[in-house]
Structures are given as C-alpha cells and as structure tokens.
Amino acid sequence: MATIDRHTGKTISGLDDVWQSITTILSTSLRALVMARDFGSDLPRMVDRALSPLTKIEFYAAVPEALNRISPETLMAEEPRFRVTRMRLLEESDIANGNPIFDIEGIYYPRGHLGDFSEAYDASGRISLGDEEGGYYGR
Template sequence: MATVNLTTGEKLEGIDDVWQSIAIILGTTLGSLVMARDFGSKMPRLVDRAVSQVTVIEFYAAVPEAINRINPEALMAEEPRFRIIQMALSDMTDEGNATFDIDGIYYPRGHLGDYSEARDAQGRVVVSNNVIVGSYI
C-alpha cells in the first residue's frame, strides 16, 4: 500500500505511511467527516485546553482510542497496520506542547487482514501550536 506524502508529494510506503495516517486520524476531529462520523479523534478538542493532569490523562486515552478503534460498519480498525503496546509522555511544556513516545507493533499487511508478519515499531506524537504530528523514530 502506498500513498502520497502530504508535504512533499513523493510516494510514501511502509511505516512512514502508517505514521502519516496516524497523524491524519489524530488531527481530524471526531464526528467532523460527514460520511465517516466515527473517523478521527478527540485530540483536536484537547489541544486548546490548559495543561493539567486531567488533560494529560485525556490525551493518553484519546490516542489509542482513535488509532485502535474498531469500526463496526467496516469491520476493521482505523489503522489496522499498527497496534499500540505502550505510550509515555516524554515532554510537556506550560504552553501546552506535548510529546508522547509510542511503542507498538507494525503489521505490514494489516490492511489486508494479514497479521502473520509483525515488527516492533516506535513512534512519536507531537502536539505543538495546535498541530498534531505523528512520526516514526
């Protein structure tokens, strides 16, 4: 499966494509797409909140909920090629910028329903200036 890099226009494959997909899922407000109301996450509604322990907990809940959500109509996960195993807050500033490090399992053919091949994967979700970015590390 290959897509187009949203910033460069070049072909994007593999784990890099997964992280771009994760960034799109997390950056889309849940309920904002007319024909796919269950696509997206609660994160865009959280980025303007004051930094508090409650906000951090809501971020912790929003990321796996969005990425690993099962869509009952399509019978598949939002991002079937990645499953979160562990997530940790690695940086948080008073301005509301946050960095979450994510450990998970990457399934190269997960979008086809084939989970026979699995690889460890690490990534990072950065919330900065009300923009959500996912990247592979």
C-alpha cells in the first residue's frame, strides 16, 4: 500500500504511510467528513481546554479510540496496520494553542489492512498535530 506524502508529494509506503495516516486521523474532527462521519478523533475539539488531569486522561483515551474504531462501512479499524501499546503526552505540548505532541509506541502490522496480522514489528514515533505542517517523526 502506498500513498503520497502530504509535504513532499513523493510516494511513501510502509511505516511512513502509517504515521501519516495516524496524523490525519488524529487531526481530523470526528463527524467532520460528510461521507465518513465516524472518521477522525475528538482531539481537535479538546485543544482549547484548560490543561487539567481530566483533560490529559481524555487526550490519552482519544488516541487509541480513534485509531481502533471499527468503521461500519468497512468493518475494519480506521488504521488496522497499527495498535497503540504505549503513549505519552509530552510536557512541551502547547495544548491551549492546539499543539499536542505525543510519543506513541505500538505494534505495526504491514499487512493489517488485508486482515493478515501474522507479521508484526515494534514501532515508535512522535506525532505533532498542531504545527503548521502536522508532523510525524518515526523513530
């Protein structure tokens, strides 16, 4: 599976494609797409909230919920090639200005979009949702 990198216009595949997909899912407001109301996350509506322990818990819950939500049209998770196992909201996140930054660890399934979960690899990366470009930084 290959797509176009939104910053360079070049073809990307594999884990780079997964990180771009995760960034797109998390930065899209839930119910914002007319033909795909279940696509996206609650993160965009949370970014202007005051930072409190409750807000942090909601941030932590919103990420795996958005990525693992089963789409009624496809009966598949929004990003079936990745499962979150651990994540951390970085202290330098500027949530009040819409720039949450997460370190995310998980399991990458290269053929998960085909329903084949027999091949799995550990993966980690940093997702920044609020910078001008929206970023993913695989590690």
